[in-house]
Amino acid sequence: MLTLHHFVLQYFIASPRSMFVDKFLLWKVFPVSCLKWILQFAVCECPPSTSLPGQNRPGLLKTVQRLLATWSKKEFVQTAPIEQQAYITAALGLSLETMSKEELDGMKEATHLILQGVSGRLESPNHLVRKMASSIALAFSKIIDPKNPLYLDDSCNGETIDWTFGFTDLKKGTLTASNSRKNGVEETDISTISGSERESDSLPNKEKDISLKGKKKLLDFNVLDPDEIVDPVSLNLELDINDEDDGDDSASENSYSSSDSSLQPYDLSDDDSDLKRKLSQLSDVVAALRKSDDADGVERALDVVEKLIRASPDELKHAARDLTRTLVQVRCCDIALEGEEESTEDKRQRALIALAVTSPFESLDTLHNLLYSPNVDISQRIMILDVMTEAAQELAESKITKPKHKTSSLVSVVSDTRPWFLPSSTGTPGAGSWKEISGTGTFLNWSNSYERELPSKPYQVKKGKTRRWSLKSPASEQDLMEYSHNKFPMYAAAFMLPAMEGYDKKRHGVDLLGRDFIVLGKLIYMLGVCMKSAAMHPEASVLAPSLLDMLRSREVCRHQEAYVRKAVLFAAACVLVALHPAYVSSALLEGNVEISNGLEWIRTWALDVADSDTDKECYTMAMTCLQLHAEMALQTSRALESARSSFRASPTLRSDASKMTVKIPYLNGS
Known part of the structure; x- marks a missing residue:
């Protein structure tokens, strides 16, 4: 018991x-x-x-x-x-x-x-x-x-x-x-895709060397004066000038007016830095980058290459392909000092971005050839896609300066008792009175010339001053205004179409649908950014069907890795944002079922992901896609109603156009 x-x-x-x-x-x-x-x-x-x-x-x-x-x-x-x-x-x-x-x-x-x-x-x-x-x-x-x-x-x-x-x-x-998880595609908040994209950290990859940590914000660059004469040799000296204090700069400016006794003696001892050749030509930079056994020479080339590219010399168009290939093949981990690998990688990546921005067609042709080449590793493929992504964003957000438009009054107020033919007395304070200049003595001279003395400026130094003369009238910074100028749409096809060819082919060392799924996710993310950069332009309407065909393939949208599925959701949302509702409505009226089928696939696939995907971020992004689809469908419906009211009697209006509208989720039980 x-x-x-x-x-x-x-x-x-x-x-x-x-x-x-x-x-x-x-x-x-x-x-x-x-x-x-x-x-x-x-x-x-x-x-x-x-x-x-x-x-x-x-x-x-x-x-x-x-x-x-x-x-x-x-x-x-x-x-x-x-x-x-x-x-x-x-x-x-x-x-x-x-x-x-x-x-x-x-x-x-x-x-x-x-x-x-x-x-x-x-x-x-x-x-x-x-x-x-x-x-x-x-x-x-x-x-x-x-x-x-x-x-x-x-x-x-x-x-x-x-x-x-x-x-x-x-x-x-x-x-x-409690901490921020870094498992998103470039950590992009898809809910704010239609607005400004938040700053993103680098995508964690297979190894620390592969990871391009500290993903850089869009490069801020000053708009160059077209009349400015740029000396390439001086670009090398800017690196040293930036390290000096403001006090030293002001002292150097006043050195012209100082006496000879205040000059500092120059050290004539041997200095290796003085003996090094200044890199002022892109051909010299390419030659220095190819010398892998000269680490110092490669470092000096990387220090100056971006500034040379931004200066847009005449040789850039001819050297862009060779320079792009050389920069991709540079092994930064072999030449950089311990602990400075990220800085060297950053210089190389910024130089490639500058190439893709200043010489897009030549550099993109080389980048696409290297993307699927068996001679590059996964870290180089990821870097290529990062460069293309940031170059597309920089082209889309480029700015130009134009003079402000000043409106003048149509009726002038006469408050001056001087004769009408004399110049205005407004101008520099302290200026003298106008005096007539005697003419040439010929009877054919019908114009009168006047002059007056101007006071010298207190900070103006007469001795040793160099001036630049041009036909362009000087304009102060207050008279200039920055304007956004999207330069990307004209290069959108060059960015996207070659990258979408051959992604599903397994080559020697390249398997995007299998082992190299990180590269596939990066590729899809880059295509989404390109589509977003061309938003509301005709190029977006032309490229959207090709991108949707790629996203709809089962190997892509049903990929086992959540990372790839999140990239697909991001790209699909970019398509919804990029297409203009007027284009969608016109496509429906013309019987273009390709775009309507693609948009309907986005809706049904997003519903399926939100219902069955185990990844929470995929669920959130799918719900955002549904919201964007509903907003786009509403705008398209309004455009269709406007078209029907305007062309109700037109014989070109299809009789079955009402049956080809985009479905709005959760409306009437759909």
């Missing part, structure tokens, strides 16, 4: 514990504090208040084996919500911290599963997923060799590992991250 009672008691105790292990470790998501209690009570079978590892070591090893079997699967990383991935990673990490090397060696394929899961997560573009891999790798290395822990992430540099991964709040059964 005692044995039966003991068996029943053990059953009722073991049943809740098995429920905790089966349900609360693999299916549910709880805070880390609750997770620790579950591991102590259900797995280690020790009181929750104690810190001992417990006596049920076989149960712990069995639980770790089950967690590893789930955690190491690639499908789990692709389909499971990020909160559940963080929860199971924390459970596995907390369990590994209590294990010894002997216990780990005794488990079947434990080391293989850990390495498989770590390597699979390190390839993810999601920073949080990579942080999970580095945390498990650190816990695993402490078991193998406690004296030499393996740090794959800068955030994992302490003795203890933060298994919360920034998830601190429990709200409505799900965890919310």
Whole structure:
């Protein structure tokens, strides 16, 4: 009887514990504090208040084996919500911290599963997923060799590992991250896509070398004076001038009026910097960049190349292709000093952006050839797409300066008693009176000339002053105004069409639909930015069907990686923003079903993503797509009504035009 009672008691105790292990470790998501209690009570079978590892070591090893079997699967990383991935990673990490090397060696394929899961997560573009891999790798290395822990992430540099991964709040059964997650496509807020795009950090990629961290804002550049004469050699000197203080600048300006005794002696000792050749031609820059064994020469070339390109010399058109290829092939990690790799990468990327802006057709032709070339690696492909993205944005947001339009009164008020033929007395204060200049003495001279003396300016230095003379009248900054001038639409086809060709072909070293899904996401994001940059222009209406055909392919819109699906949603939203409602209505009236089918696909696919996708950001972006589609459909319906009222009696109006309208979501149960 005692044995039966003991068996029943053990059953009722073991049943809740098995429920905790089966349900609360693999299916549910709880805070880390609750997770620790579950591991102590259900797995280690020790009181929750104690810190001992417990006596049920076989149960712990069995639980770790089950967690590893789930955690190491690639499908789990692709389909499971990020909160559940963080929860199971924390459970596995907390369990590994209590294990010894002997216990780990005794488990079947434990080391293989850990390495498989770590390597699979390190390839993810999601920073949080990579942080999970580095945390498990650190816990695993402490078991193998406690004296030499393996740090794959800068955030994992302490003795203890933060298994919360920034998830601190429990709200409505799900965890919310307290820190900003970096798993979006360029972290672009799709809800504000029709407005200004927020500043984005770099996309986390496979390795630290691959990642172009610190994604730069759009390059701010001053509009050059067309009459200004630019000396390319002086561009090299600007680097040194920028490092000087304002006081030194003012002192140099007054050096002309100073006496000879105040001149500083010049050091005539040997200085290697004086002996270095100044790079003033693009051909010299290309030659210096090709000398990979001369790190200093490559650095000097990268320092000056952007300024030379922005100056738009005559040789740029002929050297653009060669310079573009050379810049892409430069290995910045080999020439830069330790810790300065990002600065060197930044110089190279800004130079490529300047090339794509100042010489688009020549540089884009080379960039597209290199994009699918087997001779470049994944980091170079990502850099090429980043360059094209920022170049498109810079072209779309370029500015020009024009003089302000001043309206003058049609009726003049005469308040001066001087004769009408004399010049106006308004002008520089302190100027003398007008005096007539005697003519040439011929009878054919019907005009009178006048002159007057002008006072010298207090800051004007007569000695050593250089002036530039031109036909252009000087205009002060107050008389100039900046205007936006979108230069991108004329280059939109050159940006987009070659990039969309061959993305689905598997070549040697190139597999965008499979292994290189990060490049595919970057490519789709770049195409979306290009479409947004050409918004409300005729070029957007021409290029939209081709982009929609690419997005509709099953390998793209149904991609296993959420990163690619988010890129597709972003590009689809850009199409909705870029198309003018008047064009959509005219396409419907003319019977162009291509654009209407594409827009209808966006609606149905966004509904499907919002209903079935496990990624929360995909859900949010899909709902935003539906909202943009509804707004565009409303504007298109108004344009159709206006067309019907204007051309009701026109024989060109199709009889079935009313059947080809764009559906508005959630209207009449649709």
